[in-house]
Each structure stands twice: as C-alpha cells, then as structure tokens.
Ligand code: FES
C-alpha cells in the first residue's frame with residue numbers, strides 16, 4: 001500500500017510526513033522525525049513510555065495510528081523546553097530526584113503536563129489516576145508524585161507572578 005501524507009502540528013510547528021497506513025505515531029516520531037525522546041517500551045499500550053499529548057490528552061503513541069493525528073496538535077517531550085530552559089515540570093522531576101534511568105520520564109512528564117493543563121491543583125488521588133498508565137521500574141512512585149506536586153506549585157507561582165507583573169506593569 002502507498003504511503004499517506006499526514007499533516008499535523010508538532011510542538012507548535014506545522015509538519016507533513018508520509019507514513020505507512022498502519023504506522024503508529026511512536027514510530028513516526030522516532031524513526032521518521034528523529035524525536036527519540038518519545039520512548040518505546042512495550043509497544044502495546046501497557047507501559048506509558050511512549051506517552052505524548054494529542055489535542056490536550058495524554059495518549060500512548062504506540063497505539064495511535066499516525067493517520068489519526070491528521071489535523072491534530074501533538075506535543076512531545078522535545079516541545080517542552082523554551083529557549084534552552086527546562087519546563088517547570090522537567091525541572092521539578094530533577095529537583096525531586098524523580099529520575100533514575102530516565103526511560104519512563106518523558107512519558108511521566110507529558111502525562112503530568114496533560115493533567116496540570118486541566119487541573120492546576122490536583123489531589124494526590126488525581127495525580128495517581130493521571131499517572132496510572134505510566135510504569136517506572138526504578139524509582140517507586142513517591143518521588144514522582146512529589147515532583148508533580150512541586151511542578152504544580154511552581155507553575156501556579158509563575159502564573160501569580162505573571163499576573164502581578166501584568167497588574168503592576170513590572
Ligand atoms: S510503548 Fe507504548 S505503552 Fe508501552
């Protein structure tokens with residue numbers, strides 16, 4: 001079967017890529033677009049290592065045919081830093097000591113981002129539910145949960161500072 005051209009917004013930029021009809025988004029990202037921050041563990045929807053954000057929701061990209069991303073917004077771990085600075089969620093994972101081998105980390109961070117974009121002040125239970133599909137073999141989950149709380153606080157503080165600067169023209 002012929003390859004199909006798919007258009008979507010990837011980390012804020014419009015892209016087009018020719019893919020095989022049953023190619024999965026994780027493979028397109030890693031093998032055609034060289035975005036290897038998206039990890040592939042199980043390849044069958046069980047580990048969350050391949051998590052990306054698709055139109056605002058965290059999804060297992062190993063289970064999403066790339067043609068389904070046509071016209072959508074996709075965010076990968078490479079899309080988080082700005083001007084060489086880590087995103088507050090990335091920084092929180094470092095600061096909380098929530099990274100060991102790092103294989104699960106991009107997926108954890110993107111599940112966290114999808115959560116905090118919708119719920120800036122999640123409960124512990126909401127954090128657990130949001131990360132339930134992301135498996136970590138190294139850290140246990142305590143430091144990861146702490147990282148999510150740290151990130152939520154940092155993002156809220158940034159917001160408050162920006163609002164105050166806007167209000168007082170600082
Ligand atoms: S590689 Fe996609 S869920 Fe494991």
Ligand code: FES
Pocket residue numbers: 098099100101102103104105135136137138139
């Ligand atoms: S840090 Fe190694 S799997 Fe999570």
